[in-house]
Amino acid sequence: MAEQIAKNARDAFTVLKTLSNEERNEALKAVHDALAQTKQEILTANKEDMANATKANLSSSLVKRLDLSKGDKFDVMLQGVLDVASLEDPVGKVTLARQLDEGLDLYRVSAPVGVLLIIFESRPEVIANITALAIKSGNSAILKGGKESLHTFTAMANVVNEALSHTKVPRNAIQLIESREDVAQLLDQDQYIDLVIPRGSNQLVRNIKSNTKIPVLGHADGICSIYVDKDADLQMAAKVVLDAKTNYPAGCNAVEQLLIHRSLASKTLEVVQLLLESNVTLHVTQQVASHLPESELIVPAVDGDFDKEFLSFDIAVDFTDDVDSAIKHINEHSSGHTESIITENRETAEKFLKAIDSSGVYWNASTRFADGFRYGFGTEVGISTNKIHARGPVGLEGLVIYQYQIRGHGQVVGDYLGGGGSREFIHKDIDIRGVTL
Amino acid sequence: MAEQIAKNARDAFTVLKTLSNEERNEALKAVHDALAQTKQEILTANKEDMANATKANLSSSLVKRLDLSKGDKFDVMLQGVLDVASLEDPVGKVTLARQLDEGLDLYRVSAPVGVLLIIFESRPEVIANITALAIKSGNSAILKGGKESLHTFTAMANVVNEALSHTKVPRNAIQLIESREDVAQLLDQDQYIDLVIPRGSNQLVRNIKSNTKIPVLGHADGICSIYVDKDADLQMAAKVVLDAKTNYPAGCNAVEQLLIHRSLASKTLEVVQLLLESNVTLHVTQQVASHLPESELIVPAVDGDFDKEFLSFDIAVDFTDDVDSAIKHINEHSSGHTESIITENRETAEKFLKAIDSSGVYWNASTRFADGFRYGFGTEVGISTNKIHARGPVGLEGLVIYQYQIRGHGQVVGDYLGGGGSREFIHKDIDIRGVTL
Incomplete structure (x- = not known):
């Protein structure tokens, strides 16, 4: 059947x-x-x-x-x-x-x-x-x-x-x-x-x-991160984190973990204030807790909170030493979906964009932008966390592959170098804008 | 470990x-x-x-x-x-x-x-x-x-x-x-x-x-075909088939099956003469046999000969009614590697190129051209019969994928249409030739 x-x-x-x-x-x-x-x-x-x-x-x-x-x-x-x-x-x-x-x-x-x-x-x-x-x-x-x-x-x-x-x-x-x-x-x-x-x-x-040997296009998890760098605009950070967490918490592009540069410890509340006002529960390490007031919205992070897709008004929060340790954390703990850095420092941002292995790498923008409609793809087949074929929001191009056509006049390999003959290949690229088959 | x-x-x-x-x-x-x-x-x-x-x-x-x-x-x-x-x-x-x-x-x-x-x-x-x-x-x-x-x-x-x-x-x-x-x-x-x-x-x-859930890039079989159309140049056909079969029979791009338009039945020998002279054994259907002389190089095709990678001086030969039946046969029996049509008729060739599902589709050329060096790729990672990510001869681009970068200034989805706000996306393509990141 x-x-x-x-x-x-x-x-x-x-x-x-x-x-x-x-x-x-x-x-x-x-x-x-x-x-x-x-x-x-x-x-x-x-x-x-x-x-x-x-x-x-x-x-x-x-x-x-x-x-x-x-x-x-x-x-x-x-x-x-x-x-x-x-x-x-x-x-x-x-x-x-x-x-x-x-x-x-x-x-x-x-x-x-x-x-x-x-x-x-x-x-x-x-x-x-x-x-x-x-x-x-x-x-x-x-x-x-x-x-x-x-x-x-x-x-x-x-x-x-x-x-x-x-x-x-x-x-x-x-x-x-x-x-x-x-x-x-x-x-x-x-x-x-x-x-x-x-x-x-x-x-x-x-x-x-x-349960299949057939290739699967899809994403099992969306564990997205935001790293607030020491050179971040804190007001921007607070606003982006709020959007990424609360705009649609059930979305796979919602942020699940927040890493804050340790030098900003005394300003932690500035970054998370809007989250608390929106009734987001912060799952924080002890160090982070020590810089926040007591609140029923602030709870100790438990094992696995930094490998978790909450899909709810919850977020894991930790400090990190610098952009390198943030990158390391994200490459190990994220699901390869979308990660964002908030910083005014171009050099730090470029480092982040280059080193992070996820399908979406953002500088000063909400992770929620990871979406076929927002990318202007016209339509979306789905979002992929695969490492081959198609990553991120997948449009129609995720449903096509390619074929190689050769149009010849009876040529045989035996006449060419490498195949036994002496003829050399030309290998001259043709401008594809002029090609209609 | x-x-x-x-x-x-x-x-x-x-x-x-x-x-x-x-x-x-x-x-x-x-x-x-x-x-x-x-x-x-x-x-x-x-x-x-x-x-x-x-x-x-x-x-x-x-x-x-x-x-x-x-x-x-x-x-x-x-x-x-x-x-x-x-x-x-x-x-x-x-x-x-x-x-x-x-x-x-x-x-x-x-x-x-x-x-x-x-x-x-x-x-x-x-x-x-x-x-x-x-x-x-x-x-x-x-x-x-x-x-x-x-x-x-x-x-x-x-x-x-x-x-x-x-x-x-x-x-x-x-x-x-x-x-x-x-x-x-x-x-x-x-x-x-x-x-x-x-x-x-x-x-x-x-x-x-x-034995793995990890994606595999490779080809398990190379069952390549050549279809000799009624409008073929028979001399060209004979030469291309000879090259495709004998230039390197152990190669995955060697031809393993030959389909000849039925109207050429009386000229079968012209197509296969060079093969016979090169000691290639023809595994033929009864109909094909009836148009060839007796020879120890001509043996009856048995079950499975048209789904077989001989990798030797052997080829399966049959007649076919027209290009449509050739296409049907190839889409069912080939391994999706490389197929060639020999014809002087452009319309027939275009039909073949469009309908065949293999990674290589050739018109008047030997299947042996399916190779990274011959395609001018500089180097070859391997040949793939996968249907996603990379097909055919795979160069360095088979080892890369892409990431989406967003470079913003603190934008949030909540401000835009679809995210709760009223701002519209511009979605204006930038000429990539001018872009350096």
Whole structure:
């Protein structure tokens, strides 16, 4: 069963890969129109899921995420499909062109990755979002939603597949599956599936990473740090830390640890005052505590507090000797997501930017800027803490890779140096701005 | 033990990452000089390995690969270190620059991946090669060689580490380990190791892929194909196929299957004549056989011949109905390495180039061109059949990824649309040619 689903996705991909940007966009338009026309039907199915969720006593935040009828959520979802269609085609971009010899040219051309497996939790609008991203980038996708959104999911799946069946995009380019068992089996289909993208809790991502040989694009943790340097503008530091912690504490780009240069010890309260006023609990080392007044918001840091994603109004705070020890601490304790230094000293900042190994390294800005929308990517596939392929906020370019094309006239390696012959390669770069294939 | 090795590599990386191109090049120069000065010592150790290999009745091809004193191999190895040093710095390149707002700029900057684990078989010159590539790209590397090269390996390891200890590159940036047990444990260190690069047999690569959660850069198989279209220049086809098969049959870019358009059935012999003259055995379907004379070089294809990497003077041959069926066959049976179409028809060629999913897609050229040297990459880390990060011949850029830098003036997300405020992002691209950070 899982193997057949994966094989069908692969077969659909071989067709999808050959379609033009216009053909892919037409399919997105068809999906958009079909979802718009069946809005009531889908919302009825969605109400059923919500009723079941309420009956099952699921958390109110989960029920809220399930709700497609809330505000303009459905229309925003629809507009998102059209927005993706209007983005520049990520496929077929020439990123390298080189004349190897007379009449023998090499091109590196962007191409879809292949078959994606997307596993997500309760948000049903992800279906439209991922359908749009996958088709736009020429990838097949297998989508697996959470069981709490089963009815919404089934309704939308039928609409999407029916809509696609009237376009050049094969129906199987987007497959939606339901049962939990299928996922385990799909994670074994490394022969057909090229990339797994989990969208959900850290627990979900970690489970998936441990159970598949297929590459996984995602982030398990977002343990972000801010280092307040001795040359920091303290007012700026206080404001940035406040934003990074409280703007959206559940976000993976929220700050979880604050390191303050030891020379600022006597000014610690200046840095954390706004946090305390916003009812953030500070988990502090003893040294930090000795420079702060007593407060129920100031508690002793315990083991693991500096390796913890609080995702709440909590932050770990310590002193550090200098920028080098801050860098060392961060490279050891952060999750490689996003770290920020607050300083007016350019040299110190450059050192930090150069030495930190995380996907986002900021100077005088809130870690909360780590986001595809804020980076201007148009849309976001997710945020990655991987060290290869794609890091940080991932736009459509995370769903493409490249192929090397050679266009020749019957040349053979045996004629060239290194292959037995005497002909030399030219290896002359061609300006890619002038290339259309 | 393995954990300590991996942790040491990670610690060394945090220093290595901050070094300038000049500092990394100086270390390469030191390694080069030290290897040059200890040439006799290393060759003596190498002779010991060769004697042991001969005693142990290892295959002559393996003994040959072990031999560092053959011809100018040692000097080529030394020159290779300097060549890598002279390449453009792969680190710190700005590949995206965008003004997010006044005084808030985003940069995407190339950065080393981190810690590499390189596992290779008999060729001891790989030590110098990988040391150079890793240091040049700012990565730490843990190298594990085959036990048959133990003495050479130990001698070179001592020289490399001693040389590094007088440079800014930490000694532990390059660690050479010997025992087989360590590898299994190292493959578990996904906390510290970012990328595994196996250089050796398909068996080696497959074993490693099955035994680690760390991403693996490599190719398990090279099942390359050539499709001879109805509009092919048959003389060209015969010449290209001959080169692709016989120039170096043990290479992963050698052709293993030949598909001929059915309309050329009566001209089959023209296409394969040169192969037969070169003593290549054709594994043919019954239909193909019926168009060829009897010969001991023409044998019936058996199950699996079209999914096989012969790596020898053997090739599987079949007819196919048209370019579409050739594409379908190749997308199903090739290993995603390199495929070539021989045709004078541009439309057919473009269809092939667009539809084939392999890392190399060629028009009128031998598959043997799939090689870092021939592509003009200066050096080659290996060839990858992965679908993400790096495909095909991988140069230094396969060892780097990127980081996002934000340089601001204390901006916070809460002031902007989407974060609770009303400020809009500018999102204006900056010409990267003018950017120096």
